[in-house]
Amino acid sequence: MTRIKTIVLTILTVFVLQSCNVGTTGTWKDENIEQSLKNEIETLDIKVLEAVTTNNIELLKSIMSDKLLEKSGDNIGQLLEQASSVITTTDYKVLNQFHTKNSTTGIGNTIVSGVSGLNDYTVNYQALNEEMFISLLISKSGLDEFIVTNIYGNYPDGWKLNILHFGQYKVNDKTAPELYSEAKVEHENGYLINAANNMFLSSRVANPVNNFWQYQKEEEMKGFYEKVMKEINSKYKFPMTLEAIDSKPQILSIYPKGTEEGYFPMIEYVTNLDLKDTVKTNAEYEKVHSEIIKAFNGIEKNKDYVIYKAFSEIPNGKTPVPTYGFVKKLK
Structure with missing residues (x-):
């Protein structure tokens, strides 16, 4: 999932x-x-x-x-x-x-x-x-x-x-319905991950005044988000091993990462390489990026960056795990 x-x-x-x-x-x-x-x-x-x-x-x-x-x-x-x-x-x-x-x-x-x-x-x-x-x-x-x-x-x-x-x-200079509207277009274009990421952001601002507030399109937005997530879960299974890469990195998650310039896809993955070997990890990250844009249609569309974070092992949420970050500039 x-x-x-x-x-x-x-x-x-x-x-x-x-x-x-x-x-x-x-x-x-x-x-x-x-x-x-x-x-x-x-x-x-x-x-x-x-x-x-x-x-x-x-x-x-x-x-x-x-x-x-x-x-x-x-x-x-x-x-x-x-x-x-x-x-x-x-x-x-x-x-x-x-x-x-x-x-x-x-x-x-x-x-x-x-x-x-x-x-x-x-x-x-x-x-x-x-x-x-x-x-x-x-x-x-x-x-x-x-x-x-x-x-x-x-x-x-x-x-x-x-x-x-x-x-x-x-969020990202858009209201919940505006993000929903963008997500529908992305979904129609086959950009499933982009649609899911925008709907995730949309859900974060869907009730800006808590229970006092309701958008007229609230139920419509909820239904669409559920539909997109069902499609995501049926199409992709995580962790997802990138078999085309000799080092066999595993993709753990994809989510929208906020920066001062906006929100961009964040790809978290586990590498079997030594994170201290920056030459090998950088070469692997480039291969990871090539495989990502093949596996997730449109993930780089209309984006300035795709952000990557490599872990030395699958994090358990309790013990800190060494990581190394990469930023792929697209424009």
Whole structure:
């Protein structure tokens, strides 16, 4: 079975829920929201980002609702510390904003960004207030984008945070549906590994606001990913020995490796050669590359690099194993 390595994403959630009541809801989006209200929310959004980037617990607490303060307990410091590892600047762009008015409290709010666009989504939460506001902010870090979800309630003393969430919105400068769209084209072209790698990345950012968020194409994406993985598992068996090479290296795994320039295929394999003999291992790696592009159709297509890591033995995940890396520049 192909082993795909997990990408570690920072996904943190602080939220409060209460029992659902029945009522009616009216929602305004983006340019249909009164500018004076958007200005008021902007002030709070900036405070959230400032609190994260400066690790200012008291600033964040000052705009949190009592119920959120109660629910989060002593975890605010940990939340800020982890969030600040990916939210490193107060610069942001607004993805979408929604202003909601409910006939009563405690009802479920379902916010729909659209129904036919590639990246359309819904946000679901329970409204603690008759008047709510969702502000979805995008913070960019290299080829990745992170989404800060601020859901406010209007209290007698003003707008306060009820829900605060940090998650990854884009990986390799693409959303989950955009990666899915690319994967479908690659699959049609017979580039099975490329399709699998893109669907793996897609799955990592498929729910950028955790259970609150659902892309309109979510079930479609899941079904396609399952289909691709079934094809992978029926076609390839790992470890896979490259019999055409005298030293008989074994391919262990193929997965997308993140770099500052983007994500590229990473090939991990076991060599029977002495890793200290760089002349022989380099010659073997060149042969490995030739066999890889034969075995995995299209793996080098539209790529700047293919990355290789040779192991002296199959790693067991417990004891460190000597390795040596190679980068095949394609362009």
